[in-house]
Amino acid sequence: MPSYKLTAFEPNGEKIIDETFDAVDDHEAKTKGAALIEEQGLQEKTHRCTSPTGKLLLFHP
Numbered sequence: 001m002p003s004y005k006l007t008a009f010e011p012n013g014e015k016i017i018d019e020t021f022d023a024v025d026d027h028e029a030k031t032k033g034a035a036l037i038e039e040q041g042l043q044e045k046t047h048r049c050t051s052p053t054g055k056l057l058l059f060h061p
Contacts (some may be wrong), residue, residue, distance in 0.1 A: 001022040001023065001024060002022065002023065002024075002025075002029075002051065002052045003020050003021070003022055003052055004020070004021055004022070004023055004029040004032075004033065004049060004050065004051055004052065004057070005018075005019070005020055005049070005050045006018075006019045006020075006021065006033045006036055006037070006047070006048075006049045006058075007019075007047065007048055008037065008040075008042045008045045008046065008047035009045065009046045009047070010045070011046075016040075016042060016045060017036075017040065017042070019036065021033075021036070026051055026055065026057055029049060029051065029057055030049065030057045030058055033049035033057060033058050034049075034058060037058070043060070044060075045060070046060060046061055047059070047060050048060075
């Protein structure tokens with residue numbers, strides 16, 4: 001199963017979270033990433049989820 005990377009940042013660039021998780025495909029990873037962001041209340045923080053190939057699946061500036 002591929003590993004995906006989820007990161008979220010403070011406005012000053014400090015990382016709030018930097019997690020790796022497994023998903024079957026990009027669609028599942030996008031869903032899992034969005035759920036993790038929501039669980040931690042980081043919807044309004046800058047965040048991104050990337051695939052093992054570097055594809056950007058989620059992004060909020």
